[in-house]
Every structure is written in structure tokens, then in C-alpha cells.
Amino acid sequence: MSLCSKSFRINVFEIFSIIVLVGSFSLRIGESKNVQVLKKDSKIDYSALNCRKHSALLTDFGGVGDGKTLNTKAFQSAIANLSQYASEGGAELIVPPGKWLTGSFNLTSHFTLFLHKGAVILASQNESDWPLIAPLPSYGIDQNLTDGRFSSLIFGMNLTDVVITGNNGTIDGQGAPWWDKFKNGLYKATRPFLIELMYTNELQISNITLTNSPFWHVHPVYCSNVVVQGVTILAPVEVPNTDGINPDSCTNVRIEDVYIVSGDDCIAVKSGWDQYGIKVGMPTQHLIIRRLTCISPDSATIALGSEMSGGLQDVRIEDITAINTESAVRIKTAPGRGGYIKDIFVRRMTLKTMKYVFWVSGAYKTHPDDGYDPNALAEIKNINYRDIVAENVTIPGSLTGYANDPFTGFCISNVTMTLSEEAAKELSWNCTDIKGVSKNVTPKPCNLLTEQATDCSFPEDKLPIETIQMKTCSAKEVFL
Structure with a gap:
């Protein structure tokens, strides 16, 4: 099946066997209703920011992996029980193979959620299983969504040292009913994310598959020291707002080795919306993708904005592949945003079948309400692109700034773009109210990108998040 098919969906093997486990745990845990089988001392190794001293199975707290039984209370009970070990080496909750239907649940500090291969956490399609929570301070309440927002499926706030990982287990948001209702304009609250962590230091999401979120898939917001690694994210390409990963007002973030199919931006870097984001003033900075x-x-492959009112700075993007995607690294803002996008570095991109390669817009006009200041203009400067090969391109570049406040400091070097048959019908380059330089760019860029002799820069230093050393941890292996 083509990944871009409108009937795109993920097939998960049916689980027919009963999960069993025997062996000692370092926790005192309740007796499971399921028969348990475990090969003695069998373990799966995995990499994590921190390992845990204590471990337990979801089935030990009443979990039933039949795809029909609601497991919200089992998740909540397990995490509440395991939270008492936060100061004693932390705890790991293992989700065995099976289909585990659940509503929203909250994580705790010094905690690992580990999904075995064949484990599928299924999001409930009953809205009553998703509580309403307070709006994000840097976004306010959308005037069209006055009831606020639904909690994400997996949520946490004010935490330290959280790991969500596995050996490619799956979290399925079962988003179709949410998408249909949104399409028909029936919501008064923002749809839920699949994973959202707020005000969290040391967050890892790795080696899992995420699919069919009602809204964005991964949303760390007001977080620091975040690693997203080895994650697959899959959503139908015709469904809007199914963004892959959206780091939002976060510092020190590393996103690497990820594969995303989406109906919206694969990665969108954000920092708040209009006057709310300006007031909170928390940038996203020191980010590598x-x-x-x-x-x-x-x-877009990667969008910078459009909600960027707290600022975006020191973003490093390298070794990117995009196929059948509308744009590459897109910058989008609007009057009223304020903030800044600066010190952006992009290199080594391979692009195939793109509408735009370079796309910058100062006219992305969505606003939460009418309280924004139209004179709050974003500062856009020091934007560097280099070493790009693009095939089957319709529009090489469209760069548009503000008439009285141009976007400055663009640099584009060593770029080869092969145009599509459609390209002859379009303006090759469109540049307005921007300033910058270029070197060795084909097709020849607009006159506002004057020729220079040197390549664009890319930092040689490493960000602190790049130097973090993962530990080798282990989870008890569960067999069908």
C-alpha cells in the first residue's frame, strides 16, 4: 500500500495468545487475572536517559489487553503505585503484547513507560475518557474553541526524568471520529494530542510507533533537555493538524532518526501565539533535528512557526529527506506575532517532488482572538541553507517579508534544483522585502539574494543535548 494513499492506515497483527509472566519483581504488586509466563532472566536491552530500580507489568494492576476492556484505571493505578519509588531508583511500567484500550492518563517523575513489540495502546473514542484541561498560557483560548482543550492521551506536568520507549510498540490515537467531527465544525474545545508533557526536564520518547492522533502527535511544551529518537509517526495525508513532533517553548532538544507521514507539518517548531506567547516569552532554542x-x-517537512511569539533561536537542521512534500524548511509568521526567528542553520537535504524548496511568509494570518497588536512584527534574520539537492520542483523559492521591516540575513549556497513540467507555469523565484546572499544556486535565485564567494555557515560546536550519554537499561521480556 502506498504511504501517500488516502486510504492509508496501519495494520497491526491480531494478538491471540494470553500474556504470562513468572519471576520476581522488586515491587510488591497485586495478583494479575491473566496467566503469566516468562523465560527466566530473559530481558530486552534498551537505551535511556536513566534506568529504573523497580519494574512492574500493566497486568499486575488489572490491565486486560483484549482491545475492548477500558484500561484507564489500570494505567492510573499502576502509575500511582509506582510513583512512590521515584526517590528509590525510579520505576518502569511494562506494557505487554496486546491491545490496551484506555482514556487519558498522567505520567510521574523518574518513570519509564515501556511498550513491548506487539503492544498497542489504543486511545478511547469516547470523549468522556478525555478530560478538559486549562488552556496553555502561551496560547490563550481560541475564540472559536471556548471550552478550552482536551487532555492528551498521555500527559504530564512539572515532571523530571520521563521516558516513553519500547521495542517498537504502538500508540494508536484512533483519531477518525475526532477528525470527522472537527471537519463538520462541531467542536468547542481543541482536540487532544497523543503525547503532551509540560514543564518537564529530561524527557525521552524513543523506539515506538505513533499513529492516528486526533491532533498533533508529540507536543513537549515548556520543557528542557528533550530527546526524541527512533520514532515512527503515521497519519493519513489528507487529515489536517496531524503534525508529527512540535517542540514548543523548549530548550535543548534533540530530534533524530524519525520517520513521519502526516497530513500536516512533519515537525513544527513553536513558542506561543500572539500576545499570549509574547507575554510568556519562552523561546524554543538550542534545537537540533x-x-x-x-x-x-x-x-512542510519542518515548519518554523507560525506560532513563534516567544522566539525561535539556534535551530540546527541536517541530513533531511523529504518525498512528495509541499515544502522543505518553511518559515511562517504574521503581523501580531512579535518574537523572532534567527540563527537558523540547514544543511544536507535531499528533496523529491516538492512544490516549494524555499518558502518564507510574513502573512500567515491566523490569530486566537482580536487582542493582538498588529504592529508586533517578528524579527527574521540569519537564516542559512546549504548543500541541497531537489528533484521535480514546482517553485524554487518564494520569500516574502514585511514592506517596512524586511527579513534579513538570508544565505543560500550549493543548491541544485531540477524543475518539474509544471514549473514552467509558475514564477521561478519570488522575493519581496528580503535581503540576503547566495552562492552556486540553480536555478539562479532572485536579485535580492546577491552572489557571494563563500558558503553559508553551519555551527561547528555541539549543543549540550548532543553530548548526553544514554545508559543501557533492560526490561523483562514477555512472550506470547
């Missing part, structure tokens, strides 16, 4: 593969016919 590398080895991303993206398919998104109607949106």
Missing part, C-alpha cells in the same frame, strides 16, 4: 524522513503532500 537530523536524519528525518518526511512525507506530507500538503505541508
